[in-house]
Amino acid sequence: MSWMNGVRFSLSVAALSLVAVPACSSGGDDGGLGGAAGGGGFSEEAARQAADTYADIVSASYQDTLDLAVALDAALRDLATEPRETTLAAARSAWLAAREPYLQTEVYRFYSGPIDNPEDGPEGRLNAWPLDEAYIDYVEGDEGAGIINDPDIEISKENLASLNEQGGEKNIATGYHAIEFLLWGQDHSDDGPGDRPVSDYSTAESADRRALYLVTVSELLLDDLEFLVDAWAADEDNYRAQWDDLSGRDALKNALTGMLKLTGTETGGERIETALESGSQEDEHSCFSDNTHRDMIQDVQGVKNVWYGTYSGEGGNIQGAGIRDAVAEVDEDLAAGVDELLEQALDNANALEPPFDQEIKLDNPEGHERVQTLATSLRALAHEFEDVFRALELDVPTEG
Numbered sequence: 001m002s003w004m005n006g007v008r009f010s011l012s013v014a015a016l017s018l019v020a021v022p023a024c025s026s027g028g029d030d031g032g033l034g035g036a037a038g039g040g041g042f043s044e045e046a047a048r049q050a051a052d053t054y055a056d057i058v059s060a061s062y063q064d065t066l067d068l069a070v071a072l073d074a075a076l077r078d079l080a081t082e083p084r085e086t087t088l089a090a091a092r093s094a095w096l097a098a099r100e101p102y103l104q105t106e107v108y109r110f111y112s113g114p115i116d117n118p119e120d121g122p123e124g125r126l127n128a129w130p131l132d133e134a135y136i137d138y139v140e141g142d143e144g145a146g147i148i149n150d151p152d153i154e155i156s157k158e159n160l161a162s163l164n165e166q167g168g169e170k171n172i173a174t175g176y177h178a179i180e181f182l183l184w185g186q187d188h189s190d191d192g193p194g195d196r197p198v199s200d201y202s203t204a205e206s207a208d209r210r211a212l213y214l215v216t217v218s219e220l221l222l223d224d225l226e227f228l229v230d231a232w233a234a235d236e237d238n239y240r241a242q243w244d245d246l247s248g249r250d251a252l253k254n255a256l257t258g259m260l261k262l263t264g265t266e267t268g269g270e271r272i273e274t275a276l277e278s279g280s281q282e283d284e285h286s287c288f289s290d291n292t293h294r295d296m297i298q299d300v301q302g303v304k305n306v307w308y309g310t311y312s313g314e315g316g317n318i319q320g321a322g323i324r325d326a327v328a329e330v331d332e333d334l335a336a337g338v339d340e341l342l343e344q345a346l347d348n349a350n351a352l353e354p355p356f357d358q359e360i361k362l363d364n365p366e367g368h369e370r371v372q373t374l375a376t377s378l379r380a381l382a383h384e385f386e387d388v389f390r391a392l393e394l395d396v397p398t399e400g
Helices: 013-017 044-081 085-104 157-163 176-184 207-232 239-245 248-278 292-308 323-330 332-350 365-391
Strands: 310-313 316-319
Touching (some): 044 085, 044 239, 044 316, 044 323, 085 292, 157 207, 176 207, 207 239, 248 323, 292 310, 292 323, 292 332, 292 365, 323 332
Antiparallel strands (some): 310 316
């Protein structure tokens, strides 16, 4: 496509080997070569087929994410050039739409793939959270706060990228949540999202810098998503080519690591438990737009995609061998147990009653119970994935 920047992800085979687990010796196991059984009894063929479907899903979902980010970028530019209530509303709608496929891609994290490779993975620029609003723009009680209100700070892609998390992990300058804050502003409402006035982009102090910041962060978002699309494109000299060269066993371990850590440590842990303990909207994931309930739903949907080897998106549908197929070769009852817990978690995510900041309030026992039920089901699912690792004779990843 014309807007692709041609960036190619280059990750050494040595780096890949850091996350690959040698095949366990299991009476005649040949290390997962050819069609022989891998450690734990699953066949290399089943694992490789699941790995191939996984790569197809990753590629398709990142492409859908980029396509909707391009639509978001157009809406943000309309707002910046013609600030009106209609263009602000359109930009907000475009942001909400753009989040849907991206959230389903979060399951591809946690094994040092392209998204969060320690050397050049863009995850910290794309979706870092929580965000200190005053690092970017004015907040209640401090009208002059933030990069936007400091004319001595250059607003450019390179500079904003360098300022991201500078001086503290909450000093977020880029990504989806920075755009979210610039569209909605702080959320001081009990029953709705933030309500940033459109005048912030027309007649308010620093309106021109605010508009420039908005479109600049959007450009950086596109660059990072293009990087991920390129990294997973088929038939290229990129990360996808190296993924295809992995044994099915090693690819399976990587995919399962993302599933385990997203359900347990990330969504079921940091994003939910912290909010439950504090009861504060400052601790919810998409606090400016009140879109946190969709974060939960789509994170679980992403896990479901990988487990079953299916994906439905703007670019079409994918249906192939899933991680489940390889697990079922070893233990059908275990695979069925994951099925049940995965559906429970998705049902519990869908049962949340938005806005999420009202669900977690300490004086809302019914809402609190719904969120706690989701957290409990995600933790149970994560423990079941730990059992999958053991059944396949793979080392269970450590927490964190």
